[in-house]
Amino acid sequence: MNESANVVPFRAEEKAPAAEAHDAPARSVAFAEAKRMAEALVFASAEPVSTRALAERLPEGTDVQAVMEDLRSDYARRGVNLVRVADCWAFRTAGDLAFLMSRQAMQQKKLSRAALEMLAVIAYHQPVTRAEIEEIRGVETSKGTLDTLLETGWVRMRGRRRTPGRPVTYGTTTEFLDHFGLEELRDLPGLEELKGAGLLSPRMPSNFAVPQPPADADALGEDEDPLTDVDLEELGLLTPRVEDD
Amino acid sequence: MNESANVVPFRAEEKAPAAEAHDAPARSVAFAEAKRMAEALVFASAEPVSTRALAERLPEGTDVQAVMEDLRSDYARRGVNLVRVADCWAFRTAGDLAFLMSRQAMQQKKLSRAALEMLAVIAYHQPVTRAEIEEIRGVETSKGTLDTLLETGWVRMRGRRRTPGRPVTYGTTTEFLDHFGLEELRDLPGLEELKGAGLLSPRMPSNFAVPQPPADADALGEDEDPLTDVDLEELGLLTPRVEDD
């Protein structure tokens, strides 16, 4: 019961030329098997596959052209089509479904090494100020790296440290936990586990420690003040309100 | 005219439940179109696509599960199969065509024996802590083995055990399932037998078959040979080596 030509997904094999099937059932079996092979080869190939390359891999005596034409018509109305490019074959998603494919195309970016390192330091040592991050990493932090991290949504400003200069403290967000599949911050492996997993040398100096992140990520530390609107304005995160008069 | 089950490439659409097609042609059209869309989406990706991601992109109200099952049976005998990996779907070349494909197999890094053994322990005993892995293998984890497994992306830290010390637990990933062609963990080869034999429990189960010891512990059984004083050197176990200095 195919109501519309558009939705006939596959031509049934039964519709293969009757004469051929009657005359040479054996050939038909071989033909169908050759189709399977060609289909797999073209699917897995990183580039369009030439008819000649197919001929080399398919059983001797295979009519490659016929196999490919048959496959092409199998796929003609499916969501994926077999297309010929010059003398080569490739699968392509159907043109009329392009709207589907480009809908949410989002470039996924990898974090730079520096950003990853900084993120890790923030995760383990939070709440942590920029100066402290630099102290731990032993390198200066470029503004861009911190910006990138804030942009990921994994890092946030938590508050201000009650020390001279009132530096901003950084911490991780709930999205951070989500992304890395952690239930809570304390799920981050500790010193012995990092060693056990082979990520950290077993021979670290005895005074080497890995801090245990706070149980409650949201609670401010004793020496932390919450961020105020004024702070946010200063940090350029909140557009200054225009006094209306 | 299908001569052999092996060569039936596609189930004909006509075989869809007749009642459904008669009663709701509109739904059937929508269903077939949803199939095309799902097919295109999964086909386009090299990575398995989650049911959730498909649901977001297919027309509202689509029964994604039914669409995918239908597609899976369409492709069941083709050169390319639709496979389920945990909660995701992916197209993969058919397993019986491996002979054809391995010509283009890329060089894969071989895992050490220790790493493979540990992978099996993690897969069958998950969630499992490092101490438990060591208990089962009867040996301390050598440096880098766990690290290597984490690097392959097949093993991940799952969380922490709710026991004193809260040790980190390890388990396998979706990539692991994908790599070894498993739909879900329950498909691990021999899992049920092993469970039944009590071999997946951390402690010796009480019903573990304790062989009746002979009255005289020293007497050999009928089918036992006395142990010769095995020459350990011959076994290659004992090879004194002189350190050159």
Place this chain on the structure above:
Amino acid sequence: MAEAAKNAADRKEPGKPIPMEKLWAEDGAGRGVSEPALTVDVDGFEGPLDLLLHLARNQKVDLARISVLALAEQYLAFVERVRRMRLELAADYLVMAAWLAYLKSRLLIPRQKDDEEPSGEEMAALLQFRLKRLEAMRDAAARLVNRNRLGRDVFARGMPEPVLVEKKSAYSATLYDLLTAYAAQRQRRAITNVQIAKRGVWSLKQARDILARMMGELSDWTALDRFLIAYLTRPEERVTAVASTFAASLELVREGALEIRQSAPFAPLYMRGGSKPPIDNREMP
């Protein structure tokens, strides 16, 4: 050395094909190699249980029907021989020797009436359980790697059309990436002035680890300390070993993970697992 290891592997199952082994890459790193002039090559083996499994297979009978006593004796003979030659063995092998020596004594000495210790038969069954479990995992590993594998036998779309991005965030990183980055940088900073200390004494942690590992095998009162000390230390280290083991056992008692009793001064110390699991001290700073 490499040659010997290869021989050992080749001999694993005499007369039988060993397809499993072929799937394993050569292990590059040697184990148990240390400063002294002589070392024991146990390269082909993944620890004492593996060695036992190998010896058991040499008995050419089903694992359920092996003579545990003969197996224990064979293992102990191996360790004795190594010790006579003043070779070094990894601690794991010695822990096993201590346990097997105890097992042997239980198997040979007739059971007393008021004996609360596990019978030799129970202990033998436990050993068989562990061997079977290890062998099962070994087989499982072989079955896994023999499956049709992605990228070797089965292939994904060769020309993916990268359009479908599921993750909401524009950035991607795995937990492994994160941990590697963290460990690497902290290590870089810390490693500059590290001195590797030579261990002259048994640390409390070492003793604790060993005890905790053996406790899994102690279901009932066991006079294990003597076996432990006999096998685990060289005479000159004995004092420190006794002290550390004793201190560690007290710590475990305090945690409720171990019970100790002694019938008279200087009588053997009996231990058995307590009601609680030992606190995983890997977690303690």
